[in-house]
Amino acid sequence: MATAGVQEVRVPPLTSTSEPPSLFDGTTRLYISYICPYAQRVWITRNYKGLQDKIKLVPIDLQNRPAWYKEKVYPENKVPSLEHNGKVLGESLDLVKYIDDNFEGPSLVPSDPAKKEFGEELISHVDTFTKELYSALKGDPIHQAGPAFDYLENALGKFGDGPFFLGQFSWVDIAYVPFVERFQLVFADVFKHDITEGRPKLATWIEEVNKISAYTQTRADPKEIVDLFKKRFLAQQ
Known part of the structure; x- marks a missing residue:
């Protein structure tokens, strides 16, 4: 695939x-x-x-x-x-x-019970993850968003049989990647910050997800994403 x-x-x-x-x-x-x-x-x-x-x-x-x-x-x-x-x-x-x-x-969804259970845990956290990132835009973005990206880095270290959250590509990767895509672009463009700095597993994950055409075909125009964020979330700053 x-x-x-x-x-x-x-x-x-x-x-x-x-x-x-x-x-x-x-x-x-x-x-x-x-x-x-x-x-x-x-x-x-x-x-x-x-x-x-x-x-x-x-x-x-x-x-x-x-x-x-x-x-x-x-x-x-x-x-x-x-x-x-x-x-x-x-x-x-x-x-x-x-x-x-x-x-x-x-x-x-993997058949392995341990992976299935961890997958459910990660899915139940995804709304918290996105809220933390959007909230960070209103304060000190780099500092406040750090724990959210650290959570991903730690989660990516759980299984050693692949670069994805549950080893192989799964619904967990799908749940998180649209938001990581957007915040990586915004942090790089607006705050001149690389979200993968000090997070090698996250860097590898992003690299590997970008080899999957099922995902890359859905990517939005980076300029459109950054402009939308500036207009919607950063206009008051």
Whole structure:
């Protein structure tokens, strides 16, 4: 799965003037935003399991979203959501698990009980991790974000059979990588700080994840990410 794949053409996102697709016609659709880290998790999952022909990607413009999306598809009006078998499901980590359980392709949850248990522990921590990073932007970012990145460095040392959290690439890597991607870019650009400094396992992990085309095909434009962070989180500074 780590070999370079054919880059999927990114179709323009649907906007308030776009007609809806033929909803509930038997097509499985994954509604995403190209810039959303939560949607990116499910997009990576789809790609890694080789489901590009089974799950149609439907990008939405979150700044100018179509009214029919809330009315007819997903009342929460968020991404990601998955239209499958006549129903629509949401919440990124639930969808990662749902796709892993209900579609063909390599499993994203290891069968080893110790790894499975540690995986659940890491997944239960991911929201705390992201909150710590976003909070750090309001104070002394480099100092305050340190413990969050140290947590990853320590977690990556748990198993010695691969560069990923559970040895092999899994849903844990998928849960964390969109946020590490964004904060690595922002810390380098805005604060001139390398988040992998003194964290060799994190450096290796980032290097190895970037060899997986299922992930690299979902990466957002770095400039767009940095500009969005500056506008949304750093405007007051």
